[in-house]
Amino acid sequence: MQLSPHNRPSNPLDLPEIRSHIARFLNCKDCLSCMRVSRDWSHDFAPYVWHTIDFAKDATAFGKVTTETLDKYGGLIAQILNIASAENLQALQHSKVDSIKSMDVRLPNNWLYRELLSDLILRCSGSVKDLIIQSASPNPNTFEEQRKWSTHFLHVNDIFTVYPPILPGQGPISNYECCLRALALWYVCITREGLSSLLRCCPSLDELTLVRVMLICHKPSLTLYTGSRLRYLSASLQQVYCNDTEDPKAPCLLLHFPLLKEWKISWMIRPTQWPTDTIPDAFSEWCPHFKTVTFATESTEIMKDLLLNSFNDLESCTLSSKNLEISTALGLLSHLDSMTSLTITDDKQDKEVTQMVFLIVKLCRNLQVLSIESIVCDVEIVEKARWACQDLRELRVRFKGLDSPRDIEGCIRQVCGQRRSGRDETYVSRSLDQGSILGRIAQFLLQFKQLKTVWLGTKNIYLPPSRTA
Known part of the structure; x- marks a missing residue:
């Protein structure tokens, strides 16, 4: 059925697609003003107002949000930053706040906080993909001091579970699977068995960041989980090798990650148990895909x-x-x-x-x-x-000698022009100003027939394909 001309919107802002696109470029305050225009506008701009709650800035305002408001908008909250107190977590206690995709939380020495945190993560276990859990650095900043205080201990089974949440009126969901994709742990203590449990119940985990994480209580009698699909790891050498301060023979963390492709070595002090004349050479055995x-x-x-x-x-x-x-x-x-x-x-x-x-x-x-x-x-x-x-x-x-944006643009213009012309190299050499810096650099770049992207100090520039390639 064709729409008659008078049914077409006269104002582009009458189209929800246009409003949603514009909302991405507005700050939260402007989106909030747009929500008040009409019900249709509220529907399009509300996701951008409620997307991120940063308790470092929004704690007071969010604490005043009513239950009725969360009934309406709680499901739009996608990112939570700087959760640092039980009051922050109590403000999020609502059944509609169940679609959070990204969380950044602290671990204080407070049991109520830990219980509420467990409730929140389990409530959002079907949606949360990125999670940062960190404790404050110990004072003095040593492993011995870190292990003294319960605030640093991460109780894996309180936060992650191998069982799905049971919805009201329903039994367990047989095909439930945790969708956590990226996890960062800072200044926490965790047992080696706890790490294995964590990896086992997070089959989608693809990226792991470890900063001063103490892995403790390893025992050879425990079977370690070696089926993780993790591909990206950020951790120091000591974190990976000298991971248990009480058992220097505890196996390397890399054996958990047979699909590892990329390792960002964040700190490169030689682990204490390494021999001075050699280092372990079992990388290809543990991580055959590491490149x-x-x-x-x-x-x-x-x-x-x-x-x-x-x-x-x-x-x-x-x-x-x-x-x-x-x-x-x-x-x-x-x-x-x-x-x-x-x-x-x-x-x-x-x-x-x-x-x-x-x-x-x-x-x-x-x-x-x-x-x-x-x-x-x-x-x-x-x-x-x-x-x-x-x-x-x-x-x-x-x-x-090629410093100004104008000179860089001039050089790139020469390269693009010669590539589009499809002339042979002899003609190119004659047509460029061989005595100038711009011409000489252009001549140098033209030798790379497959070159697609070049950066000379300002921005990425995408070159047209070479006709002589």
Whole structure:
């Protein structure tokens, strides 16, 4: 059935799709004003008003919200930040507050708080995907002090359960499954058996962050869960290896994660039980799919050992320029056949760092992504270097003499123009201003026929395909 012309809305804001799109760009106060226009407007703008509750800013206002209001809007709350008191949790005690997707909570030494927290997480267990649980750092900040206080202990079975919540008038849901995707734990103590239970009842867990988490009470008689689907881990070396201060022979945490792909090593102090002359080399046994690593800035020596002796066939590596020495460069080159992505961070500008970068690009022929934003390259050195990685897809680099947005735009304009023209290399060389910095950099970029994304100091620029590729 065709709508007659007079049925079409005369104002774009009469369309709910337009209102919902606009709401994404307004602040909470403006969305609240829009809710008061009409019932239809309230329906479209309310999700953006109620999406996030931050108790660091909204505790007083949210504490005044009535039961009737939560009846109407409680189901729209998707993110809760900085839950720090029993009063915060009591304000959320409502059956309609059951669709929270993201929570950030503290662990105080308060049993009422813990009970209310357990109630909230179980009520939202079918929706919560991202969860941060943290306790305050101990004073003094030591493992011994952390273990003294009950406020740091995470009671896994009080928060996560292998049983589904029972809805009023219903029996257990046989196909229930926890949908938690990302979990971060800060300054908490947990038993090794508790960690196994946590992983077992969170089959969708994909990302885990551990900051000063104490794993205690390991016993060889306990069967550890090794079926986690986790792929992304952020934890220190000591967290992964020296995870039980009472039992230095407690097995490595990595055995829980057979599907691990990426590890961000947040702290690189050598674990106390490691021999001084070698390090464990069972990574391929524990994590056969491990291909991506991000290194912290401490201990170049450990980084070199891991690259040379522990990791096999790395595809992606991120490290600081402060650690880019001959030993780590050799470690990276031990993966030259598999390495496709390299990112250098931090701003250390010296001759040795530059030499190591150009040694890597000379030999790592399979590189597709190279990010060296922190390094300012001399055009003459870049031109003389031999770039074996001719299949680069993404390049992020700065050049000496190419500083202003106008010059960068001019250089990119030359590259795009030559790519669209489809001329041969001889014509391209003649048509560019070879004496200028812009022309020389454009000529350099044009050698990479597969290059799609380039960053020269301002923003990502997407290049048209090369007709001669």
